[in-house]
Amino acid sequence: MDLVKNRYCELIKEKARELGFDDCGFTKAHELTPDKEILKDWIDHEMYGNMHYMANHFEKRTDPSKLVEGAKSVIVLLTNYTPSELQKHSDSPKIARYAFGQDYHHVIKDKLKTLFNFIKTEIYPSLDGRYFVDSAPVLERSLAVRAGLGWIGKNTHLIHKKLGSYVFISELIINLELSYNEPLKDACGGCQRCIEACPTTAIIEPRKLDARRCISYLTIENKEAIPEEFSNHMENRVFGCDICQEVCPWTWKSRPHQIDELKPKSKILELTKKEWQNLSQEQFSEIFSKSAVKRAKYSGLKRNIDFLLPKSQE
Ligand code: SF4
């Protein structure tokens, strides 16, 4: 039986590679401990800010077999999004690298659907399950660790030995038993670079993030005014923040991805500080129509720009 399961995994890996996924691992669908206790502590301390949905569906979030009925396995897939180029003007407000190209949710979902259909037609006709990319209560990083794809760095990101941490995690939760990978050991060692570099001291201890202090949260999920205490600590970030990944040695060797849809839109990279400052609703709609930046809406992005670049700086 193990030989059969191994063969299924090989076929799935091969197809995943063909679809453009950069790595793929397998883990059993069951309760995630001790991650469950860690999440409970984080929620109890209300570190989610106004992301109240993080406290919802706790049992499903911490056990994929409760999220998807009949689930036996989770196939975890990684997609490298390391860009080949960065924003052109050093004084322009910066956005997170994942938002340079088209919104990854759509791009990856299509590939997951193709992989799911492949398994159903070529391997297991009774296949049932669901697939997600950052779109359901799933502890994606914990699952990726269990699937042998990396470890959770002190910056709280999944770190893959070759790909680094600029990776999208997605998964298929299915009713087919497979062979499972072993988790990798943490390889952060004595490094503390991410903790020391965080401009808002959001990483309050290794692998523990107070989202209420994190620039990614403050500029995207947060729907209120950005607290004044952060005004001199935004490090020119206007949508998301990559600082704790930029300083991580594991990201330095990652190679640029080759997925056309995720390639940077040149106008996004070329925006000057002045253009950011004067960005209109029409320009926002045109420039960011396919980017994840549109999640912040014009009003949210404008709030961030004005917080960063008060009109007095014109
Ligand atoms: S994303 Fe930025 S603000 Fe958030 S923890 Fe990392 S360095 Fe700190």
Ligand code: SF4
């Ligand atoms: S910067 Fe250092 S401590 Fe932080 S995640 Fe990377 S290796 Fe780990």
